[in-house]
Amino acid sequence: MLNTPPGPTLLGVDVIWAGTLLAGMAAAAIMFAIYAAVTIRDPMAKRVKALNERREQLKSGIVTQSAKKRAKIVRKNETTDKMRDTLSSLKVLQASQVASVQQALAQAGIRKKEYAVAVIFARMVLPVLFGVTAAALIYWINVFPEWGPTKKFALFAGMTILGYKAPDLYINNIKKKRTNEIRKGLPDALDLLVICAEAGLTVDAAFNRVAKELGRAYPELGDEFALTAIELSFLGERRQAFENLAYRVDLEAVKGVTTTMIQTERYGTPLASALRVLSAEFRNERMMRAEEKAARLPAIMTVPLILFILPVLFIVILGPAACSISDAFAGGTPGAKTG
Numbered sequence: 001m002l003n004t005p006p007g008p009t010l011l012g013v014d015v016i017w018a019g020t021l022l023a024g025m026a027a028a029a030i031m032f033a034i035y036a037a038v039t040i041r042d043p044m045a046k047r048v049k050a051l052n053e054r055r056e057q058l059k060s061g062i063v064t065q066s067a068k069k070r071a072k073i074v075r076k077n078e079t080t081d082k083m084r085d086t087l088s089s090l091k092v093l094q095a096s097q098v099a100s101v102q103q104a105l106a107q108a109g110i111r112k113k114e115y116a117v118a119v120i121f122a123r124m125v126l127p128v129l130f131g132v133t134a135a136a137l138i139y140w141i142n143v144f145p146e147w148g149p150t151k152k153f154a155l156f157a158g159m160t161i162l163g164y165k166a167p168d169l170y171i172n173n174i175k176k177k178r179t180n181e182i183r184k185g186l187p188d189a190l191d192l193l194v195i196c197a198e199a200g201l202t203v204d205a206a207f208n209r210v211a212k213e214l215g216r217a218y219p220e221l222g223d224e225f226a227l228t229a230i231e232l233s234f235l236g237e238r239r240q241a242f243e244n245l246a247y248r249v250d251l252e253a254v255k256g257v258t259t260t261m262i263q264t265e266r267y268g269t270p271l272a273s274a275l276r277v278l279s280a281e282f283r284n285e286r287m288m289r290a291e292e293k294a295a296r297l298p299a300i301m302t303v304p305l306i307l308f309i310l311p312v313l314f315i316v317i318l319g320p321a322a323c324s325i326s327d328a329f330a331g332g333t334p335g336a337k338t339g
Contacts, residue, residue: 080114083121093120104168106248108175109220122167130163131156178220179250185218186253187286189225190279197272203261204232224249238265253282 087093101116134156137143144152189210196206208229215222224245231241242258242265257278264271 080117084117087117087121087124090124092124093117103247104171104175107179107250108171109178109223110171110174119167119171123164126163126166127160128163130166131160134159175250181218181220182224182249183251183253183286185214185221186251186257187279187282189214189218189221190257190275190282194272194275194279197275203238203265203271204229207232253278253285 084093097120098116101119102113105111105113105115105119138147138152138156144155147155192210192213193206196209197203201209207225211222211226211229215226227248228241228245231244232238235241239262242261246255246258257275260274260278261271263269264274
């Protein structure tokens with residue numbers, strides 16, 4: 001058998017093997033990009049089902065005060081019921097806690113209220129699961145034998161706390177992203193509401209029109225406006241629909257819009273002028289937020305500049321001079337010895 005010579009290496013890594021791996025990853029990334037570009041889906045398609053379910057619930061009378069009618073309409077989830085029974089038996093299920101989690105889920109775009117019980121149940125189970133796993137890995141299997149007792153206990157405590165905070169961190173992350181997307185599209189939505197109001201459309205028709213127009217650009221905002229339009233059409237009190245919108249969106253700007261809409265419905269004030277003022281305020285606020293980020297940019301760029309850019313500049317500028325000086329000393333040393 002012929003012995004093939006080893007390929008070139010860089011820092012102990014075969015260059016040919018690394019190049020082949022990187023080429024494969026690049027090809028996979030290109031294929032994924034082409035697939036994502038070809039299979040463009042409507043961002044509102046996944047939300048139509050939830051909106052239709054809400055419409056059917058309102059049609060069936062789920063908003064009435066009859067508890068028996070609610071029990072007949074709402075389908076019970078057996079898993080959630082078991083979790084609720086377990087938490088109730090342990091005396092850890094509080095109504096205020098459930099209401100807070102339900103609002104957080106609504107602000108994150110999760111419509112099913114029974115998931116609040118699952119979140120509270122996860123808060124109780126995950127710390128135990130993470131803590132037992134961490135204890136088994138640290139103390140029983142002894143994954144980190146060189147660590148001292150302080151580091152081991154710190155890791156165990158950190159895993160336990162992470163297990164308790166993991167559901168809230170996940171929900172807050174989704175809620176924050178959703179809120180930012182709604183904040184971006186709110187001024188444009190108010191401008192469209194002004195146009196619809198001046199064109200003579202009713203409030204629910206205006207909300208429905210804005211939801212259709214902005215559904216592709218801002219699907220989260222379109223989802224909320226479409227749901228508000230449905231509730232305006234079916235709820236007995238239109239005020240409740242606007243309050244539900246403020247309940248589902250964690251933005252002071254949306255609360256201001258809902259307050260304006262409620263006052264307009266109650267006192268008959270001009271809707272278009274009030275919305276135009278709010279739209280101008282939100283655009284100014286967005287501009288101020290952009291200016292604030294631009295003002296913070298020099299301070300943020302200081303650390304990358306010192307760590308990554310300046311060393312490279314020093315190498316590029318001083319490197320040739322250092323090489324020339326080194327060559328000069330290397331060439332002059334033998335002559336000095338022979339002399």
